[in-house]
Amino acid sequence: MPKTYRIGAIGFAHVHMKSTMDLFAALGDRVQMVAAADVEPIVPSVSKERGTRIEQYQWALDKYKVKPYDSYIKLLDENQIDIALVSCENSLHPVVMEEILRRGIHVVVEKPLSVTMEGALRIERASRVKGARVITNWPSAWYPGVRTAKRLMDQGTIGKLFKFSYRNADSLGPFSYGQAMSDSEKGQEWWYRSDAGGGAMMDYCCYGACMASWFVGTPPQAAYGIKANFNSPYGSADDFSAITVRFASALAMLEGSWTTVNSGVPNGPLLYGKEGTMVVRLNGDVEVYTKRGGDTPDQLIKADPLPAGRDDLAKETLHHLDTGEPLFPMLDLPLNMAAMSILDAGLRSAQSGKMEMANDGIWCVGDDSIFH
Numbered sequence: 285m286p287k288t289y290r291i292g293a294i295g296f297a298h299v300h301m302k303s304t305m306d307l308f309a310a311l312g313d314r315v316q317m318v319a320a321a322d323v324e325p326i327v328p329s330v331s332k333e334r335g336t337r338i339e340q341y342q343w344a345l346d347k348y349k350v351k352p353y354d355s356y357i358k359l360l361d362e363n364q365i366d367i368a369l370v371s372c373e374n375s376l377h378p379v380v381m382e383e384i385l386r387r388g389i390h391v392v393v394e395k396p397l398s399v400t401m402e403g404a405l406r407i408e409r410a411s412r413v414k415g416a417r418v419i420t421n422w423p424s425a426w427y428p429g430v431r432t433a434k435r436l437m438d439q440g441t442i443g444k445l446f447k448f449s450y451r452n453a454d455s456l457g458p459f460s461y462g463q464a465m466s467d468s469e470k471g472q473e474w475w476y477r478s479d480a481g482g483g484a485m486m487d488y489c490c491y492g493a494c495m496a497s498w499f500v501g502t503p504p505q506a507a508y509g510i511k512a513n514f515n516s517p518y519g520s521a522d523d524f525s526a527i528t529v530r531f532a533s534a535l536a537m538l539e540g541s542w543t544t545v546n547s548g549v550p551n552g553p554l555l556y557g558k559e560g561t562m563v564v565r566l567n568g569d570v571e572v573y574t575k576r577g578g579d580t581p582d583q584l585i586k587a588d589p590l591p592a593g594r595d596d597l598a599k600e601t602l603h604h605l606d607t608g609e610p611l612f613p614m615l616d617l618p619l620n621m622a623a624m625s626i627l628d629a630g631l632r633s634a635q636s637g638k639m640e641m642a643n644d645g646i647w648c649v650g651d652d653s654i655f656h
Contacts, residue, residue, distance in 0.1 A: 398624055424491050486627065568586070568587035626642055
């Protein structure tokens with residue numbers, strides 16, 4: 285009989301914990317939701333509105349009737365867990381995941397992998413102790429148009445790629461979806477605190493960092509980053525950010541914003557090649573432009589369907605653990621280390637005002653083989 289995987293949910297800071305738990309629970313008797321524990325926050329939440337850690341933790345207890353713990357260490361000590369779903373604040377990923385991975389428990393962690401390359405290296409080293417897997421959840425990994433564009437690019441549809449561009453869709457921040465929260469209450473949420481790893485750069489530039497690394501296919505070399513707080517005076521984190529990334533023979537331009545009312549232009553990815561341009565639309569269509577000066581696509585390609593039995597995070601995780609077949613690259617650790625090196629360099633650059641190395645002797649993410 286197929287193995288039943290015992291699931292522990294740890295950390296309820298990120299709003300994606302709900303969807304992650306639902307995806308695993310949808311696998312029926314292949315999984316068992318066992319226990320849940322929040323992680324002691326850097327600053328306590330005071331709101332119980334939708335998406336806050338207080339609301340999400342209570343939701344998990346009510347919906348899945350899991351055993352609650354006031355300590356994730358105690359949860360791990362008292363239960364046999366196969367997979368831990370981790371959605372604590374970004375800055376706490378390393379310390380929480382080290383504890384889990386060194387016990388040989390696989391981790392599905394909400395993006396991004398960490399806040400710094402140092403933290404990512406701690407996670408990577410801990411995964412070696414007993415061979416536990418680190419699987420990073422990227423909602424964009426399940427956008428069929430993104431995968432279709434990568435296939436078309438690899439087939440030479442637009443020639444050699446020299447520029448990658450991505451910006452997030454419309455967003456006014458994580459609590460702009462009908463929640464009734466005061467500025468003071470928002471300021472108590474980790475999202476708006478730099479020390480917790482909050483801010484638009486970590487929330488949204490991370491998508492571009494991962495996809496750019498995958499599309500370009502070589503290690504990032506350096507980055508220039510900028511951060512700003514335009515409309516969130518109650519928080520210490522940025523609500524607008526941009527990173528320009530230098531690869532050996534390509535450039536990536538990434539934008540992350542909580543201040544966008546209407547984007548007005550395609551979010552992308554936008555792929556610029558020697559022989560044409562590709563635009564990935566939100567509906568999954570891929571537009572290909574190959575004529576100079578053209579304002580209508582020469583080809584409009586519908587997105588390929590996602591692979592059967594591997595079309596969401598939970599299915600892909602269990603398929604990998606059951607069969608040993610490689611994970612989809614955006615979920616796997618090597619590509620996430622490359623993405624983290626971009627974010628780390630972008631963050632350091634925003635602080636220093638200078639371009640910072642992303643792949644030097646300290647923050648080395650490996651050679652080109654990790655991308656293939």
